[in-house]
Amino acid sequence: MIIHDQKVRRLEKLANSIRRDIIAMLVKAGSGHSAGPLDMADVFTALYFHILHHRPKQPQLEGRDRLVLSCGHICPVRYAAMARAGYFPLKTLSTLRKLGSPLQGHPELHKLRAVENTSGPLAQGTSVAVGMALAGKMDNKKWRVYGVLSDGEHQEGQTWEAVMFAGNKGLNNLTFLVDRNNIQIDGMTEEVMPLEPFADKYRAFNWHVIEIDGHNIREIVDACEQAKRIYEKPTVIICHTIPGRGVEFMEKKYEWHGIPPNEEQAQEALRDLRTLRGKIISEHE
Amino acid sequence: MPSHSTHLNPHLFSSDVEQIPTRNGYGDGLLMLGESNPDVVVLTGDLAESTRVLEFGKKYPERFVECGVAEQNMAGIAAGLALAGKIPFISSYAVFSPGRNWDQIRVSTCLNNANVKIVGAHAGISVGPDGATHQALEDIAIMRVLPHMVVVVPCDYQETMKATFEAAACIGPFYFRFAREKTPCITTLKTPFKVGRAEIFRKGKNVSIIACGPLVYQSLVAAEELAKSGIDCEVINNHTIKPLDEKTLLASVRKTKAVVTVEEHQIMAGAGSAVCELLCKKYPVPVEMVGMNDSYGESGKPSELLEKYGMSVKAIKTAVKKVLRRA
Numbered sequence: 001m002i003i004h005d006q007k008v009r010r011l012e013k014l015a016n017s018i019r020r021d022i023i024a025m026l027v028k029a030g031s032g033h034s035a036g037p038l039d040m041a042d043v044f045t046a047l048y049f050h051i052l053h054h055r056p057k058q059p060q061l062e063g064r065d066r067l068v069l070s071c072g073h074i075c076p077v078r079y080a081a082m083a084r085a086g087y088f089p090l091k092t093l094s095t096l097r098k099l100g101s102p103l104q105g106h107p108e109l110h111k112l113r114a115v116e117n118t119s120g121p122l123a124q125g126t127s128v129a130v131g132m133a134l135a136g137k138m139d140n141k142k143w144r145v146y147g148v149l150s151d152g153e154h155q156e157g158q159t160w161e162a163v164m165f166a167g168n169k170g171l172n173n174l175t176f177l178v179d180r181n182n183i184q185i186d187g188m189t190e191e192v193m194p195l196e197p198f199a200d201k202y203r204a205f206n207w208h209v210i211e212i213d214g215h216n217i218r219e220i221v222d223a224c225e226q227a228k229r230i231y232e233k234p235t236v237i238i239c240h241t242i243p244g245r246g247v248e249f250m251e252k253k254y255e256w257h258g259i260p261p262n263e264e265q266a267q268e269a270l271r272d273l274r275t276l277r278g279k280i281i282s283e284h285e
Numbered sequence: 286m287p288s289h290s291t292h293l294n295p296h297l298f299s300s301d302v303e304q305i306p307t308r309n310g311y312g313d314g315l316l317m318l319g320e321s322n323p324d325v326v327v328l329t330g331d332l333a334e335s336t337r338v339l340e341f342g343k344k345y346p347e348r349f350v351e352c353g354v355a356e357q358n359m360a361g362i363a364a365g366l367a368l369a370g371k372i373p374f375i376s377s378y379a380v381f382s383p384g385r386n387w388d389q390i391r392v393s394t395c396l397n398n399a400n401v402k403i404v405g406a407h408a409g410i411s412v413g414p415d416g417a418t419h420q421a422l423e424d425i426a427i428m429r430v431l432p433h434m435v436v437v438v439p440c441d442y443q444e445t446m447k448a449t450f451e452a453a454a455c456i457g458p459f460y461f462r463f464a465r466e467k468t469p470c471i472t473t474l475k476t477p478f479k480v481g482r483a484e485i486f487r488k489g490k491n492v493s494i495i496a497c498g499p500l501v502y503q504s505l506v507a508a509e510e511l512a513k514s515g516i517d518c519e520v521i522n523n524h525t526i527k528p529l530d531e532k533t534l535l536a537s538v539r540k541t542k543a544v545v546t547v548e549e550h551q552i553m554a555g556a557g558s559a560v561c562e563l564l565c566k567k568y569p570v571p572v573e574m575v576g577m578n579d580s581y582g583e584s585g586k587p588s589e590l591l592e593k594y595g596m597s598v599k600a601i602k603t604a605v606k607k608v609l610r611r612a
Contacts, residue, residue, distance in 0.1 A: 066369075109368075109397050117368065118396045121388055127358045128393055131365020131373075138326070138347065138371070158389070161358030 003050055003221045009284045011217045014084065015045040016277045019246045021080035021093055023269045026260035029097040032105065035243035035256040036150060037077035039181050039214065043239055044081040046220040047146065047177075056086035059114035065143050066132050068117050070125025071150035071179070072106035073258070078115070079103050087114050123156035125149070126176075130162045133174035133234075144228070147176045152184035155193045160205070166234045167206035174234040175227040176207075179214065181243040183254035202236045214239030247272045292476040293486060294469075297502075298509060303470045307463035307499065308406050310445030312337025315374065317446075318453050319345045325453055326366055329376045330356045335465075336376040336406040360386040360401070364393035367400040372453055379405025379421030379462050387427055394458050395431045401459075402452045403428070408438075408462035409498065409549030410577065410594055411587035420582040421462070426554035428460040429527045436526040437461040437480060438548070438556065440501040441471045444524060447478040455480060464549075466587050468499035471522075483530040485537065489519035492605050492612075493537040496547035497523050497556045500575075500596060504547050507601035518605060526556045534560065535568055543612040544572040545604045549596060552576040571611035573604040 003011075018041045026032045048054075052065045069078055076096060083090045088102070095101035102112040106120030116132075119125040129147035136143055153159055166174055186192050195201075199209045208230045212219040220239070227235035243257070244250025247269040250261075261269055296302050318325050319341055328350040333339040342349035352359040356377055363373035375382055383390050383403055394401045408421045429436045435455060439445040445463050452459045477484060486501065487508050496504040501522045508518035519537050523530070538544055544564065546557030557574040564570060575596055582590055591597045 068365075117364075118392055121392050123357075124361055124389055124393050127361020127389070128365040128368065130358070131362035131367075132369045133365075134350065134362060135366045135369030135371050158355075158357040158361065161353075161355035162361065165352065165355070165358055165362065 001050065001225070003218060007050070008217045009280070011045050011049055012280045013277065014049060015041040015217070016246070016273055016280060018045060018077065018080045018084060020270055020273050021083070022076045023247070023261060023266050023273070025076050025080065025093050025096045027263060027266040028094050029260060031097060032076060032260050033073045033258050034250055034260055035183060035253070036071065036074035036179060036181065038247060038250065039241035039243050039245040040074055040077050040148070040179050041245070042215045042217055043148070043177055043179070043220055044077050046217050048081045048085045050221055051224045052146070053143065056082070059087065063143050066116050066129070066145045068125045068129035068132065068145060068147045069107060069115065069119055070129065070147055071122060071153055072119035072125070074150070074179070075107045078107065082114065122150070122153035123158035123162070126159045126162035129174060130166045130171065133166065133171045134169065136173050137171060145174045147174065149176055149178045151178055151180045151182065151189055151195055151198070154195050154198070163202065163205045163207065170232055171234045172231050175224060176234070176236040178236060178238050179241055180238050181241045183243045183257055185257050187254050199238055206233055208233050208235040209238065210235060211238045211240065214241035215245060246276045292473060294471055294473055297469070297471060297505065304467035305442040305470060306465060306467050307439060307442055307445040308337045308465065310439070310442040311404060311449050311463060312340055314446035314449030315341045316344060318449060319348065322372065322453055324370065324372045326350060326371045326373045327376060328352055328359050328363055328373055330354055330359050330381065332377050332406070336404065338376045356382045356386045357389050360389035361393050363401045364389070364397055364399040368397065372400055372402065374402040374404055374452070376404045376406065378419060379408040379424040380419055383424055383428055383460065384421060391431055395433045398433050398457055400456055403458070403460045405460065405462035407465045409464055410582040410590045410596070411499070411549060412465050413587045413590060414584050416584040417581040422551045422577045422582070424462055425526055425548070425550045425556055429559060431458070433458050434527065435459045435480060437524055438497040438526060439463060439524055440498055440522050441468060443470065443472045443474060443476065444478055448524070451478070451480045464499050469502045471502055471505070478524070481525050481528050481530055483521050483523045483525065483533040485519060485533065486522050487518065487520035489517040489541070491517045491541055492519070492543045492545060492608060493541045494518050494520045494545045494547060494601065494605065495523045495534060495560050496520065497526065498549050500547045500549055503596070503598045504601055507598045507605065510598070511602055511605055516605060516609065523556065523560070526559050529559055529563055531563055531567070534563060538564065538568055538570055542570050543608045544570055545575060545601065545608055546572065547575040547596070547601055550576055552578055571608050573608040575601055575604050
């Protein structure tokens with residue numbers, strides 16, 4: 001489905017709102033991950049507000065596309081996007097990581113059915129997504145499976161087991177979106193355990209590879225559209241992102257991978273995001 | 286004379302008792318399931334023949350998934366299939382699945398409460414010549430500790446076939462294990478089998494032998510031999526380790542007031558431990574435990590290994606006599 005300029009502009013602003021939701025959630029929760037959720041806000045906005053076939057009021061809709069988040073730790077971005085899409089009230093976001101909340105620190109299927117899978121231990125969602133895509137193929141279903149992965153989880157052997165399997169089976173109903181933000185808990189991925197040549201690895205496993213700017217709504221949408229037209233193999237969209245995107249003091253700093261802002265830092269982050277919003281609006285005018 | 290259940294193989298104690306590997310019961314059960322249940326999907330990790338799923342694969346190729354040597358991925362794929370409505374059976378050796386993919390089973394299967402059936406072949410020390418690496422003696426422990434998981438250890442060919450049917454019928458995570466070598470046919474088509482219900486295979490009043498797996502046979506033989514010296518053992522086929530049939534077990538123990546547990550698994554945290562957890566809360570009595578005593582196995586013939594590592598008829602008889610001295 002093509003996307004018009006006006007909608008791109010609307011989604012860019014929406015992504016900015018989701019980033020502000022994330023900051024508010026994290027500071028309230030007092031723990032959680034900052035960099036990944038912020039840098040994947042554009043991808044999740046594009047997914048929930050343009051790409052996915054879904055109905056927020058009918059999360060178990062049989063024909064829905066399945067969105068499997070493998071790197072469960074970035075769930076605040078998914079929760080915020082889901083709330084804004086209408087899966088649950090926005091005020092629920094403030095319960096993140098609190099006792100009894102449907103918004104667990106890492107997403108859990110039986111607390112929130114619409115998340116499709118429980119994830120956190122890295123790489124597990126990759127195989128689950130592949131299994132769902134396989135089930136869809138067995139029954140000739142039209143729905144697609146989208147897997148969201150971190151770059152760091154490509155250090156897990158299981159990820160490559162799943163990639164090898166999907167390439168072998170030619171699962172063209174499966175699209176992975178990888179958050180290539182180059183950071184992980186202990187440092188830069190290329191220093192901790194290099195992943196490059198990253199795209200070549202996927203190609204070697206018989207995947208179609210698309211590399212995009214993960215903050216460009218139009219590129220995200222176009223890549224997902226292109227993936228639908230690749231008939232012989234699964235597609236991976238390597239989304240090049242800036243960790244902590246939108247919050248200057250967090251950007252490109254691996255130290256912000258796994259911690260939340262404090263109250264003061266949150267105020268500064270929200271100021272940055274307001275500035276970014278201003279830029280988005282002025283760029284389009 | 287107290288005798289064994291009328292539903293058991295009448296030739297149970299003859300020297301030429303029919304013997305079939307329990308894994309064949311899985312293969313044959315799957316073939317029938319394939320026909321009756323279109324949602325059943327079978328996965329294997331490069332072990333189609335030895336886990337006896339090859340025939341299913343030939344008959345139902347569209348529902349057969351060869352995963353290659355990648356058990357973690359196989360477990361995850363199974364969870365994905367289950368979340369999309371299928372009933373996947375993942376088939377490998379117990380040392381690899383659930384041995385190697387425990388984290389995937391914990392999160393993708395159990396925490397999701399996904400309808401995945403984990404099938405551990407070549408379980409126990411009786412795998413024999415392959416040696417310690419391939420002898421799964423920890424699988425019951427690591428499966429029963431997981432919330433939502435059902436754990437079943439069938440005693441022979443027929444019971445493995447019935448367990449295969451029941452696995453498909455139960456909704457949720459389900460683990461069952463079986464052995465490589467031929468073992469005596471204890472049960473028949475008519476022997477009752479229901480998940481969560483222990484079966485009394487021999488009535489007795491002095492000691493309750495609570496056993497699972499092919500060692501139920503050794504337990505019955507031990508009971509027969511002990512009867513000659515006036516010790517009257519009740520032998521319970523406790524095939525479901527979780528959820529435990531508290532009612533049957535407690536009724537037996539209230540009568541006998543002495544217990545011997547028997548399993549082809551580490552004593553620590555296994556089937557016997559599950560029984561002890563029940564007894565210490567509800568009806569504490571002396572217990573002796575027959576199983577692997579915190580060590581690894583080695584290569585050898587199954588009978589030699591059971592003898593050396595204390596899981597033979599002789600070991601069970603010794604345990605019965607010991608527990609009676611404590612009772």
